Amino acid sequence: MAKVKHESNWYPLESGESVLDALLRQGVSIPNACRAGACQSCLMRAVAGTVPEASQVGLKDTLRAQGYFLACACRPPEGTLLEVTGAEALRLPARIQALSWLSTSVLRVRLVTDSPLAYHAGQYLSLVREDGLTRSYSLASLPHEDALELHVRLLPGGAMSGWLARDARPGDRLQVQGPAGSCFYVPGRPEQPLLLAGTGTGLAPLYGIVRDALAAGHSGPIWLFHGARTPEGLYLTAELRALAEQHPQFHYRPGVLEGGTRDIAEGALDALIRAECPKPVGWRAWLCGDGPLVLSLRKKLFLAGLSLKDLHTDAFLPSVPQVQRTSDAGAR
Amino acid sequence: MSVAAEKSVYEQLGGAPAMTAAVEVFYRKVLADEHISHFFEDVDMERQAAKQKAFLTMVTGGPVQYSGRDMRAGHxxxxxxxxxxxxxxxxxxxxxxxxxxxxxAAPLVAKVLAIAESARVDVLGR
Structure with a gap:
């Protein structure tokens, strides 16, 4: 049996169980969201013992060298003794600067960190509330801007989104952890055509990446496709049209499945892309948002001739709901 | 028989960088073929491409050696x-x-296909 020590207690792991599952099962509260090794919310640090390589995939070398690992992806072999701590040392204190609605269901959250956060536009971070509730969001802002910008979709029953929409106020304090992810613009080949596509709040990283590429002087065509079910699901349309007016190489194409208008195309996102960009050979692309859609678009674009090394994706994963602890009900 | 005189197809194609290019051509073909694409669907396309690169490297005589047992277990x-x-x-x-x-060239293609053919019994677990 493998065992994990956390805050002076030893916890046994069942065979094949992850460190995250074992600690949660035994009543230890560990921040987590996707439980699929992507969002990095459950980052922990091994202070003694060795973690499997698989639990460090996607982490920066500097974090790996310090023993950081993802608890959800850490399944130590039988007999392992591991001593772990949380990743509190990596969190930056922040306060909410502003909250505003971008559409009926998408909230723009602006945050200011006490010390600067180094990141690339398009990466994501974990937002940690005072009580430990953690969710992962993409950055829509640029590093030189004075606030971090997140686009938060209000989900029915969503713990973090519901709190941000109803209870949070400017000035409230929380923490951010990150950044993570490799979905960003790297300067170079300024004439290369770029294709960005996403659904819903998948626009957040794309909005950052587009503005980052334009600021870097990208001169080749830049196509941005934003898809939603209905026109109400689109947002930042006026800002993006204005951006297209300023930059002739930038083309903004909003699309919906139903309720298209003169300015908003109607049809499946992949069909809209195929109509405007029939042969994307040699292009660079970023795909963000709904998981299955991103994976299906990636396959279609690869088959259309885009090279895998030029295909950057950020497939949003739903957070795994916590088991309700009945003792908390009505506590406050 | 001179080993030094005869370069492997892997070397003739240009080694590892050529395999990276070749794997994209190959991967597109298998993904577009509905008879077999379900064996190649993978949420992680990079991982799938890496496997296929190893396969292409092996059958072209490059520096990848799979034992019959590896091929059996893998498939x-x-x-x-x-x-x-x-x-x-x-x-x-x-x-x-x-x-x-x-x-x-055709004779080299035949040679690669012969190497691939030799893996059939292990791939199909016979």
């Missing part, structure tokens, strides 16, 4: 899902088309 789950000769033949066909597209 056993696919055999359970119904992998059979028709799928093996389809993959071999795409391998041939890929090499031809990259301008590999």
């Amino acid at each position: 056993a789950p696919l055999v359970k899902r119904g992998l059979n000769d028709s799928h093996f033949d389809a993959v071999a066909g795409h391998l041939k088309a890929t090499l031809e597209e990259l301008g590999v």
Whole structure:
């Protein structure tokens, strides 16, 4: 049996169980969201013992060298003794600067960190509330801007989104952890055509990446496709049209499945892309948002001739709901 | 028989960088073939491409050696899902088309296909 020590207690792991599952099962509260090794919310640090390589995939070398690992992806072999701590040392204190609605269901959250956060536009971070509730969001802002910008979709029953929409106020304090992810613009080949596509709040990283590429002087065509079910699901349309007016190489194409208008195309996102960009050979692309859609678009674009090394994706994963602890009900 | 005089297809194509280019051509062909694409669907396309690169490197005589046991173990789950000769033949066909597209001469293509053919019993778990 493998065992994990956390805050002076030893916890046994069942065979094949992850460190995250074992600690949660035994009543230890560990921040987590996707439980699929992507969002990095459950980052922990091994202070003694060795973690499997698989639990460090996607982490920066500097974090790996310090023993950081993802608890959800850490399944130590039988007999392992591991001593772990949380990743509190990596969190930056922040306060909410502003909250505003971008559409009926998408909230723009602006945050200011006490010390600067180094990141690339398009990466994501974990937002940690005072009580430990953690969710992962993409950055829509640029590093030189004075606030971090997140686009938060209000989900029915969503713990973090519901709190941000109803209870949070400017000035409230929380923490951010990150950044993570490799979905960003790297300067170079300024004439290369770029294709960005996403659904819903998948626009957040794309909005950052587009503005980052334009600021870097990208001169080749830049196509941005934003898809939603209905026109109400689109947002930042006026800002993006204005951006297209300023930059002739930038083309903004909003699309919906139903309720298209003169300015908003109607049809499946992949069909809209195929109509405007029939042969994307040699292009660079970023795909963000709904998981299955991103994976299906990636396959279609690869088959259309885009090279895998030029295909950057950020497939949003739903957070795994916590088991309700009945003792908390009505506590406050 | 002179070993030094005869370069492997792997070397003639240009080694590792050429395999990276070849794998994209090959991967597109298998993904577009509905008879076999379900064996190649993978949420992680990079991982799938890496596997195929290793396969191309092996059959072109490059620095990848799989034992018969590796091939058996690696394909056993696919055999359970119904992998059979028709799928093996389809993959071999795409391998041939890929090499031809990259301008590999017919005798060398035949040599690569012979190496691939030698793995059939292990791939299909016989």
